[in-house]
Amino acid sequence: MRADRLPLVIDTDPGVDDAIAILAALAAPALDLRALTVVSGNAALETGVANAGGLLAFAGRDVPVHAGATRPLLRSILRGKYHGPSGMGPLALPPANRAPDPEHAVAFLVRSLREAARPGARRLTICAIGPLTNLALAIAQDPAVVAGIDRIVLMGGGFRTGGNRTPAAEFNILADPHAAAIVLGSGAPIVMAPLDVTQRAMATPARVAKLRALGGRYAVAVADLLDFFDRRDPDRYGSMGGPLHDPCTILYLLQPELFTARSAHVEICHDAGPAFGQTLADWWNLTDREPNAEILVDVDADGFFDRLGALLQAL
């Protein structure tokens, strides 16, 4: 194993955009994807676990898959809207090459992060691209696991954009705001990829056509996924196409210079009412609370899609 590869775990609710993020991570020599931990979110846990295994078989890679939380900590279950009945849109995945690992995702996270916290061990990077239930449970079980985290790079929240499932709340946070509050309050170094940046990574028809023109099994499959993911709402997004959410976390790890970030203290609204699941950033330090997140607020979208295309060609 190359010593400079980044030890990574992706916590996911696969999911069309999750699939693209996972394929990008598998393609990147700089990333050492140790495991996929699956959480209830876009789809039910068992569907997500099957999709994770099928994606790895599709990519011809052997990475452990750990099943995690079947539901949010407190609120009712909320499902994604744009992933189709299978959770994978039009993509017909092969069956998994191996059964999910018998170790529960939370137990895996606690064990792995404790090991990563030991003197001389390499810290783990966690890409969290679904509801934060698994991570919150691991932190609640043993807050000391935070010492084993290099960074949590999460897709979630919406600041100046408002939400995408309610006027206030983005799906990953809304689906488990109590878990999000635990993670944001954990003291772990956090990079957030909110709707503010993902809605600027628009998979426009021209960008999708460019991916498809690259050819190859994976670029064509991702182009098919993106066609399915098209929101067909140019009034809202400024173009046809769909915001490419989850891959922002992977592309940030690989090429952070594509992104613009701002530090702020972020709190999660989890009281009942219209703000339930909202993410609030104290941009101007009005509360004198130390920043707890680097928030990605802009991206070089053409550079993003060019790099994504190159990764898919390399897979």
Ligand code: RIB
């Ligand atoms: O709001 C976008 C997020 O919700 C993405 O992670 C998508 O996969 C869904 O989980």
Ligand code: CA
């Ligand atoms: Ca997701």
